[in-house]
Amino acid sequence: MNTEIVLEHVSKRYGKKEALKDVSLRIPQGMFGLLGRNGAGKTTLMKILATLLKADEGNVTVCQVPISQRKKIREMTGYLPQDFSMYGNMNAYEAMDYLGVLSGLTREERKKRIPKLLEQVNLKNNHSTKVKAMSGGMRRRLGIAQAILHEPKVLIVDEPTAGLDPEERVRFRNLLCEIAQERIVILSTHIVGDIEATCERIAVLDEGSLIYQGTVSELLKEAEGKIYTAEISRMELEELKKQHVVTGMLTSGTKAAVRFIGNPEDASLIGGASLSEPNMEDAYLYLMKKQGGEK
Numbered sequence: 001m002n003t004e005i006v007l008e009h010v011s012k013r014y015g016k017k018e019a020l021k022d023v024s025l026r027i028p029q030g031m032f033g034l035l036g037r038n039g040a041g042k043t044t045l046m047k048i049l050a051t052l053l054k055a056d057e058g059n060v061t062v063c064q065v066p067i068s069q070r071k072k073i074r075e076m077t078g079y080l081p082q083d084f085s086m087y088g089n090m091n092a093y094e095a096m097d098y099l100g101v102l103s104g105l106t107r108e109e110r111k112k113r114i115p116k117l118l119e120q121v122n123l124k125n126n127h128s129t130k131v132k133a134m135s136g137g138m139r140r141r142l143g144i145a146q147a148i149l150h151e152p153k154v155l156i157v158d159e160p161t162a163g164l165d166p167e168e169r170v171r172f173r174n175l176l177c178e179i180a181q182e183r184i185v186i187l188s189t190h191i192v193g194d195i196e197a198t199c200e201r202i203a204v205l206d207e208g209s210l211i212y213q214g215t216v217s218e219l220l221k222e223a224e225g226k227i228y229t230a231e232i233s234r235m236e237l238e239e240l241k242k243q244h245v246v247t248g249m250l251t252s253g254t255k256a257a258v259r260f261i262g263n264p265e266d267a268s269l270i271g272g273a274s275l276s277e278p279n280m281e282d283a284y285l286y287l288m289k290k291q292g293g294e295k
Contacts, residue, residue, distance in 0.1 A: 002064050003029040003153060003184060005049065010058035012044050012208075019044040021208040023058070031180040033199035033216075034188040035284065040205040042188040043082070046158050049186070050079040063153055078147030082159040084139065088132030092123050092142055095131055096149060103150045117145040121175060137168030144175060154184045161194050173198050196280035204287060211291045216280060223278035223286040228262045230273040231255055240270070245289050247282045261286050 005027040012020040020041045036042050047053040048060065051070045060067035067073055086095045093114060100110040118124050121141040131139065140160055147155055157176065161169045176185055177198055187198060195202055196216065204212040212219060227247065232240060237256045240246065244266065248259040259276060267273040278286070 004063065005154065005184060005186075006059075006061045007045075008059045010045075010048065010055045010060060012041075012048065012053065012056050018208050020048075020055070023205075023208075023210045025203055025210060025213055027184060027186060027203075028201065029180075029184050030201070031177060031199045032184065032186050033195035033202040034186060034205065035190070035192065035195050035202055036205035037190050039207075040190075041208040042190075042205055043158055044208075045205070046079070046156050046186070046188050049154075050074075050077055050156055052079075075150070076153040078150070078152040078155045080140070080143045080147045080155075080157040080160060082162065084143040086131045086139075086142070086146075089130060091128045091130050092118060092134075093127040095142065096146060099146045100149055105150065113149060113151075117149060120178075121145045122171070135168070137164050137172065140164065140168075140172060141175065144172075144179070148179065152183065154186070155179060156186045156188070158188045159190070160187070161189065161191060169194070170197075192281045192284050204284070206288065206291060212287055219283045219287065220278050220280065223261075223283040225275065226261050226263070226286055227259060227276045227278045227282045228267045228270070228273045229257065229259050229276045230267075230270050231257050232270065232272075245285055247285050261289055 007023055007025045010020055010023045011018065023045065034042050034045065044053065048055050048067070049062065051067065051073050062073050063076060065072050065076070090098065096114045096117065097110055100114065118127050121144055123138065123141055123145065126138065131142070134142065161172055164172060173194060176187060179185055187194065189195060200215050202214070202216060202219070203210060234251060234254055234256050237258070240258065240260065244260040244262055246258055246260045250257045259282065
């Protein structure tokens with residue numbers, strides 16, 4: 001079976017608001033990043049792929065199966081929403097077992113799969129820990145385990161690392177990359193660092209429109225020759241921010257080391273400004289500026 005998701009001219013409206021505007025996109029096997037600020041339309045797109053919403057216009061196929069065949073799509077799709085929760089008084093194993101029953105797994109299948117999955121998501125020693133006693137990171141990892149319990153071909157995760165501490169975020173990203181070796185994993189987030197660390201192919205949404213699809217390397221190339229660094233006084237910082245998009249800064253005493261989007265003419269007016277290699281955050285902000293998305 002062809003492991004690819006294809007969206008063709010997909011649109012979705014909530015009343016007069018257009019949440020998605022004529023989105024056409026191909027998502028191949030492996031890790032795929034869907035990037036955009038809050039309210040860009042990412043969650044709406046994820047819910048359409050998970051058959052929780054219907055598109056108003058357009059066509060979607062998941063591994064060559066039309067999205068209208070909801071039962072087949074749900075059998076091959078795992079979904080971790082941003083607000084995943086379970087019954088607090090259940091422990092990890094009980095929660096997984098309960099969800100396995102709802103997924104139609106036999107008792108033998110559940111007994112075989114659940115221990116392996118809890119080990120894979122590093123919850124083997126927490127199988128008897130109640131959900132309400134788990135940290136945010138543990139609950140997210142339990143969410144991943146339940147999402148792949150029925151061995152789906154597609155895993156959709158919506159803002160999975162929001163609120164996690166740095167160590168837990170790295171652990172979670174590594175887990176997603178491991179899972180993506182044999183299926184499509186769509187990571188929807190507004191956190192650029194998560195995309196940079198895990199995905200090579202990405203798409204960027206802004207106000208419901210698809211403004212970029214391609215590779216991280218290609219996006220970085222678009223920002224080449226546009227990113228500058230300079231050391232300026234803190235008094236000059238506010239004026240710089242009025243004239244340029246500042247992508248990063250570090251203040252120390254009366255000085256500020258800044259990264260900003262500019263051109264040679266602008267940079268020559270800023271003492272000591274020098275061209276710098278773009279990182280993913282630079283490239284993303286440059287894309288938003290180019291599209292007129294800087295609010």
